[in-house]
Amino acid sequence: MSRSLPSNILVAVSSVLLAHACYSAHEHSLLPATAPSLDGTPTASSSLPLDITLETLISVCLLLVGIVSSGWELKPISLRKYAGLLESGSIIPGGVDAETAAGKGRGLFDGLEERPGFLDIRHQRKEFADWLKHVNATS
């Protein structure tokens, strides 16, 4: 999962906000118990002041936005689309993201055309030796 910087900041800021809201609500719940209001009528401890309520709601909303937008990767379920992305190299199988893997796109069924079980190793060795000779000759 590649996290982007803006959502990281968003998550950090809104976590602090939520913690603050949490603390405020806790403090508020202590208030009526320790200091009853002057006229003696008990204040309703269940109703939170508007600012704490707003702070909680906003911080949670921002936190959710931050988390959901922090680069969760979904893959297309249709074979047509997915295979196309693999062919064009947009997705590299094996958990490597496209930027680090500089190589070619790998199709889903490439194994059928490469057939590793029938690998002609002598032919490939010869091919490589010829290439090496060629490179050494030209350089």
Next chain:
Amino acid sequence: MNAEERDLQIHPIVPENVLANSKTIVDLHSLSSSLLGIAAGVLGLESYSGFLFYLLGTLFVSFLIVTFPMGGKPNLYVRGGWKDVVAADVTGGVMGYVLTWTLFFGLVRV
């Protein structure tokens, strides 16, 4: 062969990706329902209002999922489209929600 099977033969899907996507969505939902639980506990919601809050929160999260990772095209990533995003793992989500809800309700109001 009915119409749906026929359609699947013509436009095949990748089962691994369906599984991976639904796992990601369930993860997102359970993570966010725990956070919603914190908010509900802090706000001191009780009984029905608490569950109503969960419902609204889940809808909001589903909206975010459809907007951000899916780029507004849910049908590309889950078979059922919109509905599957909302309905993914409701029971598991409720559990996590109730857990943090009661925890923070208790923590805030000692």
Next chain:
Amino acid sequence: MSVSSYLARFVGASTHPAPSESLLLSQLAPPILNLTISDTPEQWSLYESLLMSTLRTGDDTSARLVLQRLSDRFGNSNARIMALQGMYDEAMATNPAQLEEVLKNYNEVMKGDPTNVPIAKRRITLLYHLNKKPEAITALNTLIDLNPTDAESWAQLAQYYLELSMYSQAIYCLEEVLLILPNAYNIHARLGEINYIIADSGGAGAGKEGGGVLERLEASLRWYLRAVELCDGYLRGYYGVKLVTAALLQGKFSAAQRQIPEDKVNKLNSVATVHLNDIISGSEKGKKGFTGYDAAEVAAAKELLEADGPST
């Protein structure tokens, strides 16, 4: 770097890499061999890929060490290890006599255990390499009788038939592959290619079922279209569609014989042109999402479009 990041390098490479790529992969041998052996499946599949890379580039000392560690872990009687050992022996053989020795060795193993698939495949490859093609094909047919759901064997048999210009047999084998893996779009494209080759050679290789040039071209077009339908942005598929539609438009076929009407062919031709142009321009500019295409394939597509030129 960890095992998984090394493995990703090897997974990303094909088993028929370009020489320069082989060299890069093979140069990873010392650091990989210096990693502690964690006995995870990833590590052993990394070793297997490394063995092939080092054999390819002639880094025989590393190959020996890799093979040694693999056989220490899994034992010499493991079918896969036996095949790797055989591959090593094949690579090391310096004269034909030694190769014959390896082949004899394979024959011994097959006599003892006819179900040893990896060794059977090595034996077939070696037979073919030694230019004993009929024997190789017979052996491969035996293997397929034994194990008819192995798509790799069917595909290999198709390749052998194709090299001998036995087109209808090759087509049959590839159709068997499609029965096993109905979504293998590259096999669809391959079938399109073979049909096009037959049409190109004047329908001569069409065999018993006959079929003129027109039918072959239309069959080819159908295979290519299915390949493109199964895989969006498939360069080879669009190349084929373009090639075959162009051939269909140029050949003066009577409208009565055509099964695919001419205006449809025309439309398909222009669709393929649009897609090819997209891929070519994206790939040349190195745009994100176009970096995976093979440069040679892109160049070929460009050439095809230029040859077609102003008519579209």
